[in-house]
Amino acid sequence: MSRASSAWIQWLARAGYAARGVVFIILAYFTAVAAVDAHARPVDSKDALGVLLKQPLGSVLLSIITLGLLCFAAWREAQAFFDLDRYGSDLKGLARRSVYGAAGLFYAAFATLAFSMILGAHTRTTERAVHDWAALLLAQPLGPMVVGVIGAAIIIAGVCIGIAGVRADFRNRIGLKAPQRRWVTVLGSAGYLTRAAVIVLVGVFVGFAALDSNAHEATGLAGALTIIKRQPFGGALLIGAAVGFLAFGVYGLAEALFRRVDGRSLMAWAPSWMGA
Numbered sequence: 001m002s003r004a005s006s007a008w009i010q011w012l013a014r015a016g017y018a019a020r021g022v023v024f025i026i027l028a029y030f031t032a033v034a035a036v037d038a039h040a041r042p043v044d045s046k047d048a049l050g051v052l053l054k055q056p057l058g059s060v061l062l063s064i065i066t067l068g069l070l071c072f073a074a075w076r077e078a079q080a081f082f083d084l085d086r087y088g089s090d091l092k093g094l095a096r097r098s099v100y101g102a103a104g105l106f107y108a109a110f111a112t113l114a115f116s117m118i119l120g121a122h123t124r125t126t127e128r129a130v131h132d133w134a135a136l137l138l139a140q141p142l143g144p145m146v147v148g149v150i151g152a153a154i155i156i157a158g159v160c161i162g163i164a165g166v167r168a169d170f171r172n173r174i175g176l177k178a179p180q181r182r183w184v185t186v187l188g189s190a191g192y193l194t195r196a197a198v199i200v201l202v203g204v205f206v207g208f209a210a211l212d213s214n215a216h217e218a219t220g221l222a223g224a225l226t227i228i229k230r231q232p233f234g235g236a237l238l239i240g241a242a243v244g245f246l247a248f249g250v251y252g253l254a255e256a257l258f259r260r261v262d263g264r265s266l267m268a269w270a271p272s273w274m275g276a
Contacts, residue, residue, distance in 0.1 A: 006262050009084065013075040013261045019068020020107075021252025024191070026052060028246035031225060035238035042225030042238065044126050049114055059118055066118065069111035076104030084262045085173070126220040134206070135215035147218070148210035154203030158196045165192025173260045184254045191248020194241055198224050 026048045034042040043051070053062050078084055080101035087093035116123060124132070137143045137150075164170070171185040201224040209218035219227065228237045 009075070009078055010261050012071045012078070013259070014256045015068045016072025016075045016107075017252050017259065018256035019065050020072055021249045021256065022065055022068070023049070024245050024249030024252060026249075028242045028244075028249055031238055031245055032242035034225065034229060035235045035242060042222050042229060044221035044225075045110070046113060046117075046123075046126050047222060050117060053117055062114060062118055066111050066114040069107050069114065073104045073106075073108035073111060076100045076107060080104060125222075127223050130218050130220045130223070131215050134209050134218035138209070138213050138215055144210045144213050148207055151203045151206035151208075151210055154206055155200050156203075158199030158203055161192055161199060162196030165189045165196060174254070175258050175260050184251060184258065187247045187251040187254065190244050191251050194244020195248060197244075198241065201227065 023045050027043075027045050030040075030043045030048050030051070034040045049062055049065065052058050052065075055061070077100075080097045083089070083093070083097060087096045113123065134147060137147050140146070166189070168185050168189050170188055171181055174181045174184050176184065198221060202219060202221065205217055205219045205224070205227070209215055225238065225241065228234055228241065231237060
């Protein structure tokens with residue numbers, strides 16, 4: 001890959017990691033508000049960006065985040081197709097690259113949704129959308145089985161994210177010395193484990209929807225956080241979730257600055273005055 005192409009990949013990745021980090025920091029704020037305010041409901045990333053849009057300069061801020069999410073989608077696809085993290089072409093490597101490819105499609109869709117919000121298009125809440133697709137699938141032949149498989153897949157994805165958080169192999173891609181890298185690793189692991197717990201909970205309730213043939217039992221992120229809030233000590237649990245989301249958001253900003261992309265650190269591409 002030429003230096004010019006690699007430079008583009010560098011900035012796609014770093015803009016993307018920064019945008020994802022900002023989204024999780026915003027989500028952490030609203031989760032914390034829901035934890036301490038009995039009348040506030042938990043929100044998901046889409047709802048949080050919707051609130052951001054209503055603030056002064058909200059459309060400008062959301063436009064920047066949307067562009068960053070598109071960059072992240074492009075970076076994930078580059079990881080999948082060009083194997084920029086050197087996972088190889090064996091079964092394990094192809095599986096990991098396929099996950100990156102799927103993640104790229106997800107963030108492209110998320111960026112498209114955010115862009116439609118900027119344009120003023122009316123969109124359903126995530127919870128309504130989840131209920132609608134669950135109802136549509138459950139009405140089909142073998143629908144409960146299909147929904148059950150989806151729930152199981154979500155649970156497996158959550159478990160895999162949790163394993164990634166425990167193993168913390170991502171620390172090897174952080175271009176910092178050991179003491180500083182250790183702190184970034186702690187943030188990343190906390191964020192991965194928090195995401196894993198919430199995703200597994202989403203998968204469990206999709207599974208319940210399949211078992212009971214009841215679309216309203218299926219839930220998304222906001223619904224999962226609402227379920228957590230209703231439990232004994234739910235406020236404390238939500239605070240824990242907010243801390244985990246914040247940790248992952250800050251970790252994302254650290255990745256934007258210090259992650260090795262295509263084997264290179266940010267400083268290898270920085271202007272000479274930055275190293276002075």
